[in-house]
Amino acid sequence: MKSLLKLLESGRVLVSDGAWGTMLQEKGLQAGDCPELWNVTHRSDVLAVAKGYVEAGADMILTNSFGGSPVKLAQYGVRERADELNEAAAAISREAAGDRCLVVGSMGPTGKFLMMGEVTEQEVFDGFALQANALRKGGVDALVVETMSAIDEAAIAIRAARRATGLEIICTFTFDLTANGEYHTMMGVSPGEAAAAAKEAGASVIGANCGNGFDQMIGVVKEMRKADPVTPILVHANAGLPVLKDGKTVYLETPHDIVPKVRELADCGANIIGGCCGTTPGHIRAIVGELKSN
Numbered sequence: 001m002k003s004l005l006k007l008l009e010s011g012r013v014l015v016s017d018g019a020w021g022t023m024l025q026e027k028g029l030q031a032g033d034c035p036e037l038w039n040v041t042h043r044s045d046v047l048a049v050a051k052g053y054v055e056a057g058a059d060m061i062l063t064n065s066f067g068g069s070p071v072k073l074a075q076y077g078v079r080e081r082a083d084e085l086n087e088a089a090a091a092i093s094r095e096a097a098g099d100r101c102l103v104v105g106s107m108g109p110t111g112k113f114l115m116m117g118e119v120t121e122q123e124v125f126d127g128f129a130l131q132a133n134a135l136r137k138g139g140v141d142a143l144v145v146e147t148m149s150a151i152d153e154a155a156i157a158i159r160a161a162r163r164a165t166g167l168e169i170i171c172t173f174t175f176d177l178t179a180n181g182e183y184h185t186m187m188g189v190s191p192g193e194a195a196a197a198a199k200e201a202g203a204s205v206i207g208a209n210c211g212n213g214f215d216q217m218i219g220v221v222k223e224m225r226k227a228d229p230v231t232p233i234l235v236h237a238n239a240g241l242p243v244l245k246d247g248k249t250v251y252l253e254t255p256h257d258i259v260p261k262v263r264e265l266a267d268c269g270a271n272i273i274g275g276c277c278g279t280t281p282g283h284i285r286a287i288v289g290e291l292k293s294n
């Protein structure tokens with residue numbers, strides 16, 4: 001098993017992978033389908049996404065397990081298959097990666113709010129622990145708790161994942177740019193607050209994903225870097241802001257469009273750069289090329 005932190009020690013800005021959800025939609029995943037079920041029913045399609053990112057030159061790829069917490073899977077009636085679906089997700093990415101790059105297990109939000117009493121802390125903790133352990137069994141090197149908006153859920157996920165596996169944990173939140181130029185999550189958390197909470201819970205890499213294009217992520221990284229000068233920062237940016245076209249949400253920034261912003265993200269303090277919604281292996285290849293160029 002490789003250490004992400006060790007790899008970061010070299011000082012080189014690492015490249016992560018791009019989108020999974022929008023790539024699987026291209027392959028036929030419909031709204032309302034359970035993406036994690038595809039790890040079993042459409043294994044070759046999921047493997048193709050993973051391979052695309054390995055071949056693009058990414059230093060790390062994620063797994064198709066974003067919605068793999070049992071609490072989330074319950075919404076599709078497959079809660080009891082959490083162990084199987086997460087282990088399969090990890091095994092697919094491991095097969096694609098071999099030892100060419102790291103595999104980082106994706107753990108997204110449950111979709112339920114602790115604050116509202118929709119789930120108990122114990123239920124959320126046990127679910128994330130089960131998911132983390134299944135991802136470890138499938139062969140991941142590290143875990144990423146991602147797209148978080150609430151500090152309580154993020155902290156529980158980090159603690160559960162650490163307790164269950166002892167693996168290195170990345171934690172990213174999703175921020176929106178408000179009309180007055182401030183960034184905060186849907187639950188009102190600022191980049192500085194998110195970074196501090198993630199660190200305190202035991203994350204060794206902090207960051208931001210989704211919600212913003214490469215442009216807007218520059219502001220998020222600056223704020224996070226100001227609040228925390230030392231902890232490595234990961235950014236997974238969308239291919240621009242979403243645009244509604246023929247009733248479909250699309251992301252229009254091309255690999256060529258994002259190149260100048262990649263350099264600026266690195267200069268502002270991002271240590272790992274990859275993509276979220278709308279990004280493709282082409283975007284990842286462009287990031288690799290730009291970061292290698294000087």
Ligand SMILES: [Zn+2]
Nearest residue numbers: 210211276277
């Ligand atoms: Zn996204």
